[in-house]
Amino acid sequence: xxxxxxxxxxxxxxxxxxxxxxxxxxxxxxxxxxxxxxxxxxxxxxxxxxxxxxxxxxxxxxxxxxxxxxxxxxxxxxxxxxxxxxxxxxxxxxxxxxxxxxxxxxxxxxxxxxxxxxxxxxxxxxxxxxxxxxxxxxxxxxxxxxxxxxxxxxxxxxxxxxxxxxxxxxxxxxxxxxxxxxxxxxxxxxxxxxxxxxxxxxxxxxxxxxx
Amino acid sequence: xxxxxxxxxxxxxxxxxxxxxxxxxxxxxxxxxxxxxxxxxxxxxxxxxxxxxxxxxxxxxxxxxxxxxxxxxxxxxxxxxxxxxxxxxxxxxxxxxxxxxxxxxxxxxxxxxxxxxxxxxxxxxxxxxxxxxxxxxxxxxxxxxxxxxxxxxxxxxxxxxxxxxxxxxxxxxxxxxxxxxxxxxxxxxxxxxxxxxxxxxxxxxxxxxxx
Numbered sequence: 001x002x003x004x005x006x007x008x009x010x011x012x013x014x015x016x017x018x019x020x021x022x023x024x025x026x027x028x029x030x031x032x033x034x035x036x037x038x039x040x041x042x043x044x045x046x047x048x049x050x051x052x053x054x055x056x057x058x059x060x061x062x063x064x065x066x067x068x069x070x071x072x073x074x075x076x077x078x079x080x081x082x083x084x085x086x087x088x089x090x091x092x093x094x095x096x097x098x099x100x101x102x103x104x105x106x107x108x109x110x111x112x113x114x115x116x117x118x119x120x121x122x123x124x125x126x127x128x129x130x131x132x133x134x135x136x137x138x139x140x141x142x143x144x145x146x147x148x149x150x151x152x153x154x155x156x157x158x159x160x161x162x163x164x165x166x167x168x169x170x171x172x173x174x175x176x177x178x179x180x181x182x183x184x185x186x187x188x189x190x191x192x193x194x195x196x197x198x199x200x201x202x203x204x205x206x207x208x209x210x211x
Numbered sequence: 212x213x214x215x216x217x218x219x220x221x222x223x224x225x226x227x228x229x230x231x232x233x234x235x236x237x238x239x240x241x242x243x244x245x246x247x248x249x250x251x252x253x254x255x256x257x258x259x260x261x262x263x264x265x266x267x268x269x270x271x272x273x274x275x276x277x278x279x280x281x282x283x284x285x286x287x288x289x290x291x292x293x294x295x296x297x298x299x300x301x302x303x304x305x306x307x308x309x310x311x312x313x314x315x316x317x318x319x320x321x322x323x324x325x326x327x328x329x330x331x332x333x334x335x336x337x338x339x340x341x342x343x344x345x346x347x348x349x350x351x352x353x354x355x356x357x358x359x360x361x362x363x364x365x366x367x368x369x370x371x372x373x374x375x376x377x378x379x380x381x382x383x384x385x386x387x388x389x390x391x392x393x394x395x396x397x398x399x400x401x402x403x404x405x406x407x408x409x410x411x412x413x414x415x416x417x418x419x420x421x422x
Contacts, residue, residue, distance in 0.1 A: 048362075049310070055302075063302045065309040072302030075295070084286070091266075091274045091283030098276040099260070124351065128358045136345045140335065147339045151259075 003069075004029045004046065005053040010105065010180045011066040012053040013211040017172050018070045020210035022077055028053075034118055039127050050127020067097065070169055082169045089164070096155075096163040096170035103148040104177035111141035111184045145181075149189060156194035161202075171202050176211075214280075215240045215257065216264040221316065221391045222277040223264040224422040228383045229281045231421035233288055239264075245329060250338050261338020278308065281380055293380045300375070307366075307374040307381035314359040315388035322352035322395045356392075360400060367405035372413075382413050387422075 005012030005028040012028070019026055031037045031052050038050045047054040047064050054064040055072065063069050074083045084090030113123045114133040124131040152174060155162060162170040178188060178199065188195050202208065216223030216239040223239070230237055242248045242263050249261045258265040258275050265275040266283065274280050285294045295301030324334045325344040335342040363385060366373060373381040389399060389410065399406050413419065 049314075057299065061299065061303060063306045065306045068302050068306035068309060071295075071305045072298050075298035075301045084282075087283050087286035088268065088272065090286045091279050092272060094282045095274045095276045095279035098279060103260075124355060129354055131351050131354060132347070134345060134347045134351065136343070137348055140342050140345065143340055143342060144335060 001026070001058055002029055002056045003027070003053060004031050004043070004056070006031055006033055009033060009052065010109070010176045011051075013176050013179075014066045014169075014172055015053050015055075015069050017175065017207045017211035018082060018169060019073065020207035021080060021082060021167070021172075021205075022073060023080075024073060024077060033125075036122075039122075044127050048127065051125060067101075067169070074169075082167070082172075084168075093163040093168045093170055096168075097173050099151070100148075100162065100170055100173040100177055103144070103151065105173060105180065107141045107144050107148060108177055108180045108184060108186070111138045111145075112180070114138040114141075115184070145186060148177075149192060149195070153189075153192040153195045156198045161198065167202065167205070171198075175199075175202055175208065212237075212269055213240055213267045214238070214264060215242050215254070215267070217242055217244055220244060220263065221320070221387045222262075224387050224390075225277045225380075225383050226264050226266075226280050228386065228418045228422035229293060229380060230284065231418035232291060232293060232378070232383075232416075233284060234291075235284060235288060247333075250333075255338050259338065262336060278312075278380070285380075293378070293383075295379070304374040304379045304381055307379075308384050310362070311359075311373065311381055311384040311388055314355070314362065316384060316391065318352045318355050318359060319388055319391045319395060319397070322349045322356075323391070325349040325352075326395070356397060359388075360403060360406070364400075364403040364406045367409045372409065378413065378416070382409075386410075386413055386419065 003026050007030065031043055033052060037043060038052055044050055046056065047062055049064055051064050053066055053069060054062055055069045056062050063072060084093045113119050115138045120133060121130045123133040159165060161167050162174050188199060214237050216226065218241060242254055244263060248254060249263055255261055257267065258273055260275055262275050264277055264280060265273055266280045267273050274283060295304045324330050326349045331344060332341045334344045370376060372378050373385050399410060
């Protein structure tokens with residue numbers, strides 16, 4: 001088994017924190033996306049989509065979506081549980097994971113990838129055709145982001161963690177989204193006391209230091 | 212329990228086909244997105260994100276992501292299995308589901324929502340702030356889509372179904388993506404014989420008629 005990733009990159013960090021919570025040690029093969037390491041013939045031979053993280057199983061199967069990699073390990077090692085023990089938990093956790101991923105993480109990524117000079121001709125992540133940056137898409141992201149932060153703060157006013165009364169994968173995605181937001185100079189609003197309370201707690205866990 | 216959806220809309224259809232495969236009957240409360248029914252005060256009181264489908268459990272819990280709704284029913288009724296029976300299956304199926312969703316469905320949606328006059332000031336789905344259409348985003352989608360169709364055809368050259376040797380939720384997302392592509396006048400390329408072979412088969416299942 002081999003896990004390709006990149007130190008500090010948002011999606012690989014989801015897997016790293018997840019594995020730290022599970023207590024599963026795994027070495028990471030570094031792919032430097034900033035330097036285009038995900039678009040080299042060598043890496044595209046491993047993962048044609050050119051995305052990280054990517055988990056290659058011993059039989060050669062490639063799993064190159066961070067949440068699918070987490071699902072693989074969750075099914076192998078259900079405890080400590082991060083993706084739900086029964087139908088309601090599984091549905092609610094996956095729902096919050098996706099809300100945070102789409103309204104938060106993906107929106108932040110759209111601002112970053114469409115403004116950062118490093119990605120001038122590869123605004124779309126992965127190994128596909130060149131794509132120009134779109135300034136209006138970054139502007140749209142900045143219009144949408146306050147709604148994400150409000151949703152998160154409201155939610156954390158009614159429950160201790162994002163998906164309920166315990167730490168789950170939805171918290172991991174939210175942690176990563178909030179760290180990623182700093183790359184576009186967006187921080188948790190000062191009056192979002194619920195989010196700030198939660199954030200202090202989840203970033204104090206040993207798994208955060210691991211990711 | 213109440214399920215809000217919309218006849219013929221891509222994401223609600225994922226749930227409808229999924230439930231038909233499971234043999235779970237459920238009535239759908241129609242929300243007409245074309246007429247802005249998802250942005251009325253009444254619907255936003257049910258689902259503040261303004262998205263469909265949304266499943267409201269008897270205790271009031273709202274699950275408003277189609278794949279999370281499917282996960283809820285999969286956990287309640289694991290057979291016929293559509294999301295994986297062991298770690299490798301669960302990881303591979305979720306990986307393919309997400310590949311098809313992001314590279315296919317979301318890309319097609321970005322073309323549609325950013326060109327269709329009906330969505331002129333609400334290019335971003337849901338109940339959030341108004342968002343203008345971005346022509347360049349639709350153009351980017353058209354640049355990326357051939358890669359999605361090639362990935363799908365290559366994959367279906369090596370396995371009977373999208374995620375392996377049996378029908379799963381990854382096939383459902385692919386069916387919906389291909390139908391949605393017709394809305395932007397994109398069809399399976401004539402020389403993609405693997406995809407055409409698979410498509411004839413999966414659209415012949417009773418679940419397709421149900422969705």
